[in-house]
Amino acid sequence: MREFLLRASKAFTKSFKLNDLPGAGRIDLVCRCITQAIWLSGNLRRNVVFRSVFEGPDKPPKLITVEASKLRGMSPDERNVASHLRMAIEKGYWLDYGEEIEVWHGIKVAKKSFEEFLRERSEEGVEIVYLHKRGKDVREVEFSKQVCFVLGDHKGLPKAAERFLKKIGAKRVSLGNKEYLASQCIAIINYELDRRNVD
Amino acid sequence: MREFLLRASKAFTKSFKLNDLPGAGRIDLVCRCITQAIWLSGNLRRNVVFRSVFEGPDKPPKLITVEASKLRGMSPDERNVASHLRMAIEKGYWLDYGEEIEVWHGIKVAKKSFEEFLRERSEEGVEIVYLHKRGKDVREVEFSKQVCFVLGDHKGLPKAAERFLKKIGAKRVSLGNKEYLASQCIAIINYELDRRNVD
Numbered sequence: 001m002r003e004f005l006l007r008a009s010k011a012f013t014k015s016f017k018l019n020d021l022p023g024a025g026r027i028d029l030v031c032r033c034i035t036q037a038i039w040l041s042g043n044l045r046r047n048v049v050f051r052s053v054f055e056g057p058d059k060p061p062k063l064i065t066v067e068a069s070k071l072r073g074m075s076p077d078e079r080n081v082a083s084h085l086r087m088a089i090e091k092g093y094w095l096d097y098g099e100e101i102e103v104w105h106g107i108k109v110a111k112k113s114f115e116e117f118l119r120e121r122s123e124e125g126v127e128i129v130y131l132h133k134r135g136k137d138v139r140e141v142e143f144s145k146q147v148c149f150v151l152g153d154h155k156g157l158p159k160a161a162e163r164f165l166k167k168i169g170a171k172r173v174s175l176g177n178k179e180y181l182a183s184q185c186i187a188i189i190n191y192e193l194d195r196r197n198v199d
Numbered sequence: 200m201r202e203f204l205l206r207a208s209k210a211f212t213k214s215f216k217l218n219d220l221p222g223a224g225r226i227d228l229v230c231r232c233i234t235q236a237i238w239l240s241g242n243l244r245r246n247v248v249f250r251s252v253f254e255g256p257d258k259p260p261k262l263i264t265v266e267a268s269k270l271r272g273m274s275p276d277e278r279n280v281a282s283h284l285r286m287a288i289e290k291g292y293w294l295d296y297g298e299e300i301e302v303w304h305g306i307k308v309a310k311k312s313f314e315e316f317l318r319e320r321s322e323e324g325v326e327i328v329y330l331h332k333r334g335k336d337v338r339e340v341e342f343s344k345q346v347c348f349v350l351g352d353h354k355g356l357p358k359a360a361e362r363f364l365k366k367i368g369a370k371r372v373s374l375g376n377k378e379y380l381a382s383q384c385i386a387i388i389n390y391e392l393d394r395r396n397v398d
Contacts, residue, residue, distance in 0.1 A: 019218070021276055028276035032234065036386070041353070041378035076380070077220055077227035078277040154240070178393045179240035180386075181275070187235070187379075187386040194377045 011054035025056035031081040032183035070106030128170040135172030210253035224255035231382035237267040269305030327369040334371030
């Protein structure tokens with residue numbers, strides 16, 4: 001199983017307008033990541049779970065989970081993906097810490113922080129991989145079967161988050177000497193794993 | 200220089216609504232391809248030219264060109280990219296065969312067909328590469344400095360177009376055994392060329 005976690009440091013945790021996704025704390029970026037993560041041509045990738053922690057106003061943090069294998073009726077365009085995210089944000093507005101609800105087939109929202117989620121995953125034995133220009137070349141890295149790839153948004157990850165990742169033993173992996181968009185990183189990681197016939 | 204050509208078999212050549220890009224002949228798909236082709240994190244790729252032939256109603260074919268090195272004021276979200284495409288389609292509506300106009304910094308529109316454009320490129324000595332599951336593995340292929348990657352949309356390329364590509368000597372290149380979205384193919388090709396330090 002492949003898991004992606006995007007830290008969306010500005011993404012609104014209140015309702016937003018579908019006509020202005022960049023103005024909602026760059027929710028457009030989150031949508032592009034979802035599309036690149038879960039789709040193939042004419043098919044969903046049943047082996048992918050995409051997650052994003054929204055840290056913008058008013059009620060952060062919110063962890064949104066998209067399980068491709070359970071998803072129904074979502075299209076790959078930004079506006080349609082965003083409408084699903086908005087549903088999650090609206091229905092999860094008043095959640096308390098630790099609570100999680102399913103808002104649509106394959107879409108859940110929880111009140112949970114980036115650090116809390118990753119600490120849990122790490123304790124469950126999932127390999128945490130942080131994509132960073134100064135990491136080990138992806139083509140030289142072996143990944144375990146349960147792996148979670150961590151990405152920053154347009155702001156990158158703050159230093160404190162990088163220290164936290166180091167503390168929990170996250171592996172730093174590089175895609176080369178270019179700095180890619182988060183959505184491009186996801187497409188590339190999926191491709192690199194596909195080439196190895198890794199599920 | 201890297202060039203991408205997307206055949207958008209249904210994309211409208213008349214004005215369309217920004218709130219329904221899928222309904223405009225899958226212009227959402229074209230927008231995602233543009234974003235994946237021309238952006239890096241915080242930067243435009245100065246070495247990329249993206250083109251798409253729109254073949255939907257009312258006035259096909261229209262060839263739209265986006266030159267990243269000349270582009271100004273475009274954001275990577277689908278709605279913003281689409282607003283630039285719409286400008287090109289509206290301003291180019293009445294163009295005659297062979298005519299081309301610049302509608303914005305780095306954005307041009309011409310009345311030209313997929314075949315006509317590729318025949319010209321091929322005669323100019325540009326290497327034409329067609330991405331196809333049953334091609335030679337991309338990692339075993341050397342590309343020339345002037346290369347144009349040809350992609351189909353959600354419908355794929357029709358048989359006649361495949362025959363045409365064969366006739367002009369296009370190389371068939373494969374990204375592996377998965378069928379990717381056109382936008383994913385573009386991200387992967389850019390990545391493969393980046394890894395070789397090819398411009």
